Amino acid sequence: MSDHKVKIKINGTEICCNRGDTILKAARMAGVRIPTLCHDDRLEPYGGCRLCSVEVKGVPRLLPACTTPVARKMEVITESETITRIRKRIVSLMLSNHPNDCMRCEKAGECALQDLAYQYGVDGSEYGGERWDLPIRQANPFIVYDPNKCVTCGRCIRICNEVVMAGTIDWVGRGFHTYPDTAFRKPRSLSNCEFCGQCVSTCPTGALIDKKGRGKGRVNELTRVKTTCGYCGTGCNFFLNVKDGKVVKVTSDYDAPVNHGNLCIKGRYGYEFIHSADRIKTPLIRRGDSFHEATWDEALDLIADKFTGLIKKYGNKSVGAFSSSRCTNEENFLIAKFARTVFRNNNVDNCARV
Amino acid sequence: MPKSKKTPAVTSEKPSLKDITIRICMGTGGLAAGSREVMDAFHSELRSRNLKAAIINKCVTKTGCRGFCAKDVLVDVIISNAKTTYQFVDPEKAARIVEEHIINGRPVEEWVVGPEYHAFHNSETKILLKQCGEIDPEDINAYIAIGGYRGLEKALSQTPFEVREEVKSSGLRGRGGAGFPTGLKWEFCSMSKVAIKYLICNADEGDPGAFMDRAVIEGNPHSVLEGMIIAGYAIGAKKGFIYIRAEYPLAIERLKIAINAAEQKGFIGKDIIGSGFDFDISIKQGAGAFVCGEETALIASIEGKRGMPRSKPPFPVSKGLWGKPTVVNNVETLATIPVIMSQGAKWYSSIGTEKSKGTKIFALTGNIKNTGLIEVPLGISLREIIYDIGGGCDKGRRFKAVLTGGPSGGCIPESHIDMPVDYESLSEIGSMMGSGGMVVMDETSCMVDMAKFFLSFTTNESCGKCLPCRLGNKRLYEILNRITQGQGKAGDIEFLLSLAEDIKISSLCGLGQTAPNPVLSTIRFFRDEYEAHIYEHRCPAGVCKAFRKYLIDPEVCKMCGKCFKACKSGAVAWEKKQPAVIYREKCVKCGACYDVCPFGAIT
Numbered sequence: 001m002s003d004h005k006v007k008i009k010i011n012g013t014e015i016c017c018n019r020g021d022t023i024l025k026a027a028r029m030a031g032v033r034i035p036t037l038c039h040d041d042r043l044e045p046y047g048g049c050r051l052c053s054v055e056v057k058g059v060p061r062l063l064p065a066c067t068t069p070v071a072r073k074m075e076v077i078t079e080s081e082t083i084t085r086i087r088k089r090i091v092s093l094m095l096s097n098h099p100n101d102c103m104r105c106e107k108a109g110e111c112a113l114q115d116l117a118y119q120y121g122v123d124g125s126e127y128g129g130e131r132w133d134l135p136i137r138q139a140n141p142f143i144v145y146d147p148n149k150c151v152t153c154g155r156c157i158r159i160c161n162e163v164v165m166a167g168t169i170d171w172v173g174r175g176f177h178t179y180p181d182t183a184f185r186k187p188r189s190l191s192n193c194e195f196c197g198q199c200v201s202t203c204p205t206g207a208l209i210d211k212k213g214r215g216k217g218r219v220n221e222l223t224r225v226k227t228t229c230g231y232c233g234t235g236c237n238f239f240l241n242v243k244d245g246k247v248v249k250v251t252s253d254y255d256a257p258v259n260h261g262n263l264c265i266k267g268r269y270g271y272e273f274i275h276s277a278d279r280i281k282t283p284l285i286r287r288g289d290s291f292h293e294a295t296w297d298e299a300l301d302l303i304a305d306k307f308t309g310l311i312k313k314y315g316n317k318s319v320g321a322f323s324s325s326r327c328t329n330e331e332n333f334l335i336a337k338f339a340r341t342v343f344r345n346n347n348v349d350n351c352a353r354v
Numbered sequence: 355m356p357k358s359k360k361t362p363a364v365t366s367e368k369p370s371l372k373d374i375t376i377r378i379c380m381g382t383g384g385l386a387a388g389s390r391e392v393m394d395a396f397h398s399e400l401r402s403r404n405l406k407a408a409i410i411n412k413c414v415t416k417t418g419c420r421g422f423c424a425k426d427v428l429v430d431v432i433i434s435n436a437k438t439t440y441q442f443v444d445p446e447k448a449a450r451i452v453e454e455h456i457i458n459g460r461p462v463e464e465w466v467v468g469p470e471y472h473a474f475h476n477s478e479t480k481i482l483l484k485q486c487g488e489i490d491p492e493d494i495n496a497y498i499a500i501g502g503y504r505g506l507e508k509a510l511s512q513t514p515f516e517v518r519e520e521v522k523s524s525g526l527r528g529r530g531g532a533g534f535p536t537g538l539k540w541e542f543c544s545m546s547k548v549a550i551k552y553l554i555c556n557a558d559e560g561d562p563g564a565f566m567d568r569a570v571i572e573g574n575p576h577s578v579l580e581g582m583i584i585a586g587y588a589i590g591a592k593k594g595f596i597y598i599r600a601e602y603p604l605a606i607e608r609l610k611i612a613i614n615a616a617e618q619k620g621f622i623g624k625d626i627i628g629s630g631f632d633f634d635i636s637i638k639q640g641a642g643a644f645v646c647g648e649e650t651a652l653i654a655s656i657e658g659k660r661g662m663p664r665s666k667p668p669f670p671v672s673k674g675l676w677g678k679p680t681v682v683n684n685v686e687t688l689a690t691i692p693v694i695m696s697q698g699a700k701w702y703s704s705i706g707t708e709k710s711k712g713t714k715i716f717a718l719t720g721n722i723k724n725t726g727l728i729e730v731p732l733g734i735s736l737r738e739i740i741y742d743i744g745g746g747c748d749k750g751r752r753f754k755a756v757l758t759g760g761p762s763g764g765c766i767p768e769s770h771i772d773m774p775v776d777y778e779s780l781s782e783i784g785s786m787m788g789s790g791g792m793v794v795m796d797e798t799s800c801m802v803d804m805a806k807f808f809l810s811f812t813t814n815e816s817c818g819k820c821l822p823c824r825l826g827n828k829r830l831y832e833i834l835n836r837i838t839q840g841q842g843k844a845g846d847i848e849f850l851l852s853l854a855e856d857i858k859i860s861s862l863c864g865l866g867q868t869a870p871n872p873v874l875s876t877i878r879f880f881r882d883e884y885e886a887h888i889y890e891h892r893c894p895a896g897v898c899k900a901f902r903k904y905l906i907d908p909e910v911c912k913m914c915g916k917c918f919k920a921c922k923s924g925a926v927a928w929e930k931k932q933p934a935v936i937y938r939e940k941c942v943k944c945g946a947c948y949d950v951c952p953f954g955a956i957t
């Protein structure tokens with residue numbers, strides 16, 4: 001066994017994993033499921049929700065699988081009476097400070113908290129006690145934040161600071177009154193928010209939701225269509241969420257190889273052009289002072305004629321190709337290839353050149 | 355410290371000023387009691403008698419806290435090695451002390467400390483506090499004169515390995531709470547191959563009522579610095595930080611003075627005493643959050659982040675400040691190091707028990723006669739601390755329990771008062787050493803109310819990161835609150851026990867893991883009090899207001915009328931020579947009458 005491999009036992013079965021891996025990662029690779037809530041593969045491990053607590057032989061307390069690194073000869077138990085009891089306890093404590101209004105919640109059907117409550121069969125009613133009654137934030141065009149639904153997993157904070165690096169939100173308050181917010185609880189729009197919606201994309205509950213898609217359909221009514229963003233050449237993937245032939249919102253594709261579910265404001269919220277009445281749907285040919293709708297064949301024939309004419313008259317160096325940063329990499333590649341093979345020159349450029 | 359409890363005999367000869375030293379306690383406790391004004395008064399009294407200012411400045415010295423804060427301002431007058439200590443000195447008293455004692459040689463007997471002062475100090479074994487109250491903390495030469503920085507010299511003449519071994523064999527365990535063996539912690543850190551390492555002195559001291567770290571820094575800051583430099587050498591760190599709360603301005607000031615002086619003498623900086631070893635110390639002020647005393651939260655705070663703990667492992671010794679191997683040690687731990695180096699591990703380990711070596715400073719507070727700081731050998735019994743040093747409960751009341759280990763420690767009842775105070779015994783009984791707070795409770799304390807009080811502190815100080823602590827402790831508190839309000843239900847005790855147990859095993863850091871201790875230990879030893887609240891609707895100690903009936907027993911009432919005068923709602927009717935009566939419809943249950951009745955006639 002090489003130096004950077006270690007052998008550990010998970011539920012009695014020996015597995016070989018990489019030194020430096022967490023117990024969670026090792027368990028997943030071995031096909032052992034451990035519930036998580038504050039974990040998102042895009043973020044640094046956090047260990048806050050304690051749902052992934054496991055037993056490690058020789059340690060009197062439970063340890064979080066998401067942050068604990070594996071060690072040689074470690075023996076891990078991922079399911080036991082104690083562990084189940086603790087997980088139930090945690091979920092029911094979460095629900096003891098939650099509005100529990102799934103019936104009218106935007107997130108119902110794709111909410112991690114709802115799934116956990118179902119899995120562990122708890123509702124938090126045994127506690128009573130104080131519940132948050134905080135004002136809902138919606139003084140911006142894109143994001144609705146209902147802190148009362150927040151389970152303080154900290155994912156929004158971490159994605160805003162670790163991935164987006166905008167630093168718009170962080171923890172405010174202490175103890176029971178700890179929750180994510182902007183500095184001095186100002187509206188997001190006044191706190192250098194980029195409105196990338198990354199926080200929305202990672203929130204496991206209905207605390208953060210997209211304002212534009214609100215009330216336009218819940219997960220079981222929507223068809224998800226995977227597509228590539230048309231705004232720039234990075235090639236981020238996401239899902240267009242379609243209901244009755246209309247795009248009602250964009251959601252992350254966490255398995256996307258390029259962006260792992262991350263998006264910027266354009267990809268996530270810039271989809272209204274799709275159904276805009278002003279949208280140009282056919283090529284336009286200018287005759288005199290006005291544009292006339294045409295078919296693609298007409299348009300392409302016209303372009304080919306003009307290019308051939310110019311090259312004949314002035315030589316092949318007189319023309320070039322200038323493409324857009326909104327084209328995909330593949331499209332940009334094709335236009336460059338086109339210039340070199342058809343124009344037989346290197347006159348290629350792109351508007352994103354810096 | 356003189357063992358004689360008598361004041362020195364009256365001398366007929368007038369002493370020369372050179373033989374006179376006046377020492378004034380200038381710790382935060384002394385300053386709050388007005389020691390600066392007292393010092394000014396002594397200066398001007400001496401000056402008005404035409405004595406040279408230079409001599410006066412030299413003979414009136416300020417010292418750090420000496421522990422017995424209940425009697426502040428404490429002043430020592432030492433004439434030809436005979437020391438007299440005065441208590442409760444104020445500026446007015448300075449004139450008479452100078453006139454009668456210093457000029458005429460007759461101590462002012464009525465202001466001299468009583469036998470309890472000597473009892474308080476005589477039962478102690480002072481190592482760390484020995485110099486506090488004896489030397490001027492702002493003068494490095496005073497520290498050097500009593501052997502300061504000799505431990506460092508000795509350490510630098512050995513290899514880091516030898517220093518670590520010495521500390522290991524001394525048996526010293528961390529004084530910040532967990533009691534981890536210090537030498538072992540240093541060894542783990544030194545094993546790392548990462549070149550850059552850090553040392554942090556934890557002076558956050560967030561336990562309410564604890565002020566031993568402050569006293570050590572204010573009274574003898576160089577001992578902490580010397581300990582840090584030795585620790586840095588032993589683990590291979592070139593940089594040390596002192597994380598101290600901003601609420602300790604005097605301690606910070608004295609540290610700054612001390613660091614400057616040590617730099618000038620070549621104890622801090624490049625090539626320390628020609629050894630080739632470099633070490634720097636910076637002060638980092640914290641904003642005073644309790645959780646920032648937890649080492650990983652403290653590290654986050656130094657890094658400029660919100661002070662929130664992170665899961666261990668990895669421990670700071672392998673991944674600490676800015677990801678580098680880091681040792682975090684408490685003030686007291688570090689201040690012990692120079693003594694171990696200069697006097698030897700063997701000597702140090704002769705004090706204490708088999709597994710708990712040396713002395714520990716405790717802050718004695720609550721319903722006890724002599725409050726203050728005490729330094730005692732580990733293994734001493736609780737009885738000795740509470741009765742011999744503390745003088746027992748105030749006002750002749752019966753001792754009920756003592757809470758050790760700060761707000762998340764456990765309550766130890768009278769039946770266990772002969773137990774030894776050491777790491778193992780305390781954790782066996784469901785409490786802990788913690789940083790050394792001891793809150794004494796007498797028969798007038800309600801244990802449910804006590805548990806609620808301490809839990810309210812930890813609940814409010816929770817950083818909010820992990821669920822069991824943030825919401826679990828909150829719910830625990832709410833149930834206790836309900837019980838003290840007379841709304842307890844059958845099953846509450848069992849529910850408290852199971853919730854508390856779950857919080858302990860699943861919380862992220864020591865705060866959450868120990869916060870339920872006061873609840874668990876009071877249920878363990880005082881379950882009957884919980885039951886009385888829940889099932890009999892009464893508070894045996896009479897503390898929980900919800901259970902009071904506000905009825906005056908005419909048989910017990912002595913017709914003094916105090917309740918009549920105290921009631922602001924006009925609910926008490928009273929006439930001379932008539933027992934008082936409370937009209938329930940007007941009573942707002944504020945408790946004012948209950949508190950003033952000298953005869954316990956109101957229930």
Ligand SMILES: Cc1cc2nc3c(=O)[nH]c(=O)nc-3n(C[C@H](O)[C@H](O)[C@H](O)COP(=O)(O)O)c2cc1C
Nearest residue numbers: 528529530556559560647648649683684687864865
């Ligand atoms: C909530 C919490 C608060 C703490 N506060 C302090 C403190 O104020 N001072 C301190 O030295 N250690 C404190 N500790 C312990 C530190 O985490 C750490 O163990 C200690 O500083 C290590 O030093 P030692 O080995 O010298 O004891 C605290 C721990 C917890 C969990």
Ligand code: SF4
Nearest residue numbers: 160193194196197199
């Ligand atoms: S929208 Fe983006 S920038 Fe704004 S708070 Fe969310 S993650 Fe941060």
Ligand code: SF4
Nearest residue numbers: 150151153154156203
């Ligand atoms: S708003 Fe959502 S992502 Fe942010 S902490 Fe709350 S539950 Fe987690």
Ligand code: SF4
Nearest residue numbers: 817819820823863866
């Ligand atoms: S136990 Fe409490 S203080 Fe510690 S990390 Fe969890 S919430 Fe924060």
